[in-house]
Amino acid sequence: MPGKLITFEGIDGSGKSTMLSLLKENKDLKKPDDGIVFTREPTQNTLTGKAVYAAIENDVDPMAELFLFMADHAAHISETVRPNLSAGKIVISDRYSDSRCAYQGATLDKIIPNALDFIKNIHVGWTIVPDLTFLFDLTPEDSVERCKNRGEKTKFEKIEFLTQVRENFMTIAKTEPGRFVILDAKRPAEENEKIIVEKILSIL
Ligand SMILES: Nc1ncnc2c1ncn2[C@@H]1O[C@H](COP(=O)(O)OP(=O)(O)O)[C@@H](O)[C@H]1O
């Protein structure tokens, strides 16, 4: 693929959206024909994205929920990720496959054996693996504290659940150290921004 795919991952409230807003304004990344496309999962205002949000606002069977997220991922790849990478663009996604492995790896834990590996495996052969992934690491306690001030809550914003999700993210990062940059999400956003911009420029 001629372009580059960069993903941002981490538990709720770890600062991904804040960082992406900073990056959109970052002068060093704003060269005239860089062609950066910002996107996200779950996708917004799409049939599959709406199905995902309906599922996470309700009690849906966890396996059914996984496959709704998978359907949204497939649509995201075919409609946004692949066409832009083929056109040589840099695609930056707020959440991507690792969120599925980490979150649904936790919702499906004790329901199916080796949930995290199962989810990883159902991506193989058709997904597009990111060139680079920034993982914002935050304690679940800090996450819940930060999310307190946000309007809508998801069923995922609970300390015990987020502890497992955080562990899953770390497990995935350890198996692919070349792809991951782990950031301390408690540091000032501007400090992390510097690290991120340097790293992105180094792979272009
Ligand atoms: N580096 C940081 N230090 C302290 N607070 C932060 C930092 N980054 C983001 N926040 C705050 O934490 C909250 C959640 O951030 P947000 O970017 O929405 O997280 P996410 O997109 O990962 O869910 C917001 O109130 C935001 O202002």
Ligand SMILES: Cc1cn([C@H]2C[C@H](O)[C@@H](COP(=O)(O)OP(=O)(O)O)O2)c(=O)[nH]c1=O
């Ligand atoms: C992409 C994805 C998100 N999620 C979860 C993470 C969030 O709690 C929720 C909604 O995602 P999002 O709207 O990105 O929430 P936030 O802005 O708090 O990061 O869906 C999964 O469980 N699996 C997935 O594959």
